[in-house]
Amino acid sequence: xxxxxxxxxxxxxSVAGAMAGVVRQSGAVEVQVVGAGALNQAVxxxxxxxxxxxxxxxxxxxxxxxxxxxxxxxxxxxxxxSVEDRTHKPATADTAKAATDGDGPRQPAHATI
Numbered sequence: 001x002x003x004x005x006x007x008x009x010x011x012x013x014s015v016a017g018a019m020a021g022v023v024r025q026s027g028a029v030e031v032q033v034v035g036a037g038a039l040n041q042a043v044x045x046x047x048x049x050x051x052x053x054x055x056x057x058x059x060x061x062x063x064x065x066x067x068x069x070x071x072x073x074x075x076x077x078x079x080x081x082s083v084e085d086r087t088h089k090p091a092t093a094d095t096a097k098a099a100t101d102g103d104g105p106r107q108p109a110h111a112t113i
Contacts, residue, residue: 003030003080006045008037015041016048019083023049023058028084032067034076046083059086 002022006015015031022029031046033039043062050060063082068075 001028001030001082002026003032005032006038006042007033008035008041010038010041010045012041012044012048015045016052019045019049020052023053023060023083023085024056028082031081031083032069032078033081034069034071034078039079042081046081049083053085060084061086 004015004018004022019029019031031042033042046060046062053060060083063084065080065082067078067080069078070076
């Protein structure tokens with residue numbers, strides 16, 4: 001699943017457009033944030049993306065989780081928002097475990113917005 005990295009300086013409209021595009025293409029996207037300002041921009045983007053996708057009968061839902069990440073050699077706690085169409089089929093248990101397991105494979109697709 002593609003991961004969009006959002007910062008406190010991200011433009012919510014730009015993030016929403018990227019989110020909507022990925023959801024239209026694959027049905028789901030993950031948004032990763034560190035800090036309150038970044039989370040604020042990401043949540044605004046989810047609300048905007050819902051508006052973009054409503055005419056296409058896509059009902060976005062957002063599922064937050066914590067993730068331990070490393071930035072510049074320093075351990076940090078991020079929040080990951082799984083943003084998906086409510087009717088999108090969830091991943092199998094094996095796929096979900098691999099996506100969250102520290103030793104599991106990672107998707108190379110990352111975009112910072």
